Amino acid sequence: MCGIVGLFVGCSALAYCPRKALAPAGATTAAGAAPAAGAAPAAGAGADGKQADVSYSSPFARWSERATVRRSPRRELSAPNSDASRYFSPELVPVARHPLIAELRPELFDTVLVQHLYRYLDFTAKLETLVVNRTALGIAQGSVGVELPEEMRFDAYKIYCDEAYHALFSVDLMRQVRDTTGIAPVLPEQPYFLRRLEEIQQELPPHTRALAELLFVTVSETLISASLAELPVDSEIVPAVRETIRDHAADEGRHHVYFAAFLRYLWAALDPAARREAALLVPRLIAAFLRPDTDAVRAELLGYGLTRDDAEQVLAEVYDEKTVAAHTRATAKRTISYFVALDVLDDPMVEHEFRTHGLL
Template structure:
């Protein structure tokens, strides 16, 4: 099968053998040392300006120790979300590309590139689990039992319920393509705060070393897959893309996490709930949000927004694209 794909007028890289060549030279698993947290160094484990619950007036005099605990818990959730996203969704989608008998035929080179993504993502999970274990050993109060599922994971499951079962695998691949073309730059910027612990900055930078390469692969894979979808699948999946984008970029998981935290230190659930709602009041996933702009840009570049089913979906949620 001849592989002919590009995004816009750009010659294919992400789906070609050049991708593997770059992976051999640049992947973190081949080039980066083991990640250990140096607990003797100063710094918060999560950017304090990215933790909205600190806006709660009742926490204005919070001690450094309690603030550190909150930010440790925030990193703990972040790492657990990575494990869930990369194992249950990203690697799952790549395995479907490689092994499943799908209506879209993927040539050998795309499958080979998918293998490299699986290796990268399992390495990311390994590093994340190692950091989780280091944190749990240092801070025994940390537990994974009460962590809410990420909005990304919930969004995929919700859309699956709406789709014909025969389209689940293809939707999962498309959903992962959208995930992987959204957050690379933002995540790097997210942890750039001067107050963030050096070990965490190092971890995030190494992670993004791979994700910037994955971006190219999944952007081209999105166009390749969409261009070859059967009409029925295109209608079924396309009509749900807008709802999926709005759901997966939501903040319900973050709100639940912060409410649980407040409940653990302040014994007034109703007031805590009102506080969380007030902190996030006015936030809405709209086309003006920078991360949403990234998604819309990817959908435009790959041709999804040229499809009437996709466009009508955005019209139905009130977005003018």
């Protein structure tokens, strides 16, 4: 968008241009003009002048042969049979393990699993289109204020294609499941991760909001592959669902490697004050992505005929703080290690923030 800004005069998105957040305050060129896009620190040099160990080895060398969008067929539902009749594994649906849910009528229990699949597919489609691809496009077009190798910017176009296809096959599969089962999706109007991200951004000064989104994408893209790794091959799950999740996981593994590298370039572009601001945001962004959407689950449980007291009991026992904290810490372990490698925990305030959120 930044390259054709004249066509979008008055667009609210312009206030969130990451370039503004990353350019050092008051920085100008020798001619007195603001730095051009992509002209933040020299390669390997941070905004504080220190050298950073930044290098890039593309994980997309064989993208044309390996990417799901290039090689995989459309995943189509066949009629459920005795060998593969479920739409999601009960072991991976937290509320399905609670006695009050496990004892529901079989058709209602199946609905619980289908609704969880809908949440996963809707989450994927909206994360990719509403947040990740906005950042991927900014990286590809050089408008995020971080100087990157040409190959890295080119790879961002591949991520853009991958993520658009993930959204497409997620919505496609959701429509197929709806038409096959007759179960309509019950989903919140706004995905919880987006609501949480907006709440965090609204609490920040305007110049930091775009940086928060860059960090959120980096965090989510390194977390999501860990989440997908939890999904085992379950022979009772209908093949189209298993194959869709497998396709998603294969692509996201490459995205994980890419954004782990992008984080090093992003850090090199920040001055010490901005690095502290960024590091303090990370625990909140991890929580925004990983903590359960208990409001949506509560509404769903009430829809199955549970009393409010029973619904609250399920939520309290399934999503107790100890369980949620342990899952968050385990899932985020690799992501946290990338920030630890940047020495963010050398700052006592940052270390305290990570510990407060149960990440250490």
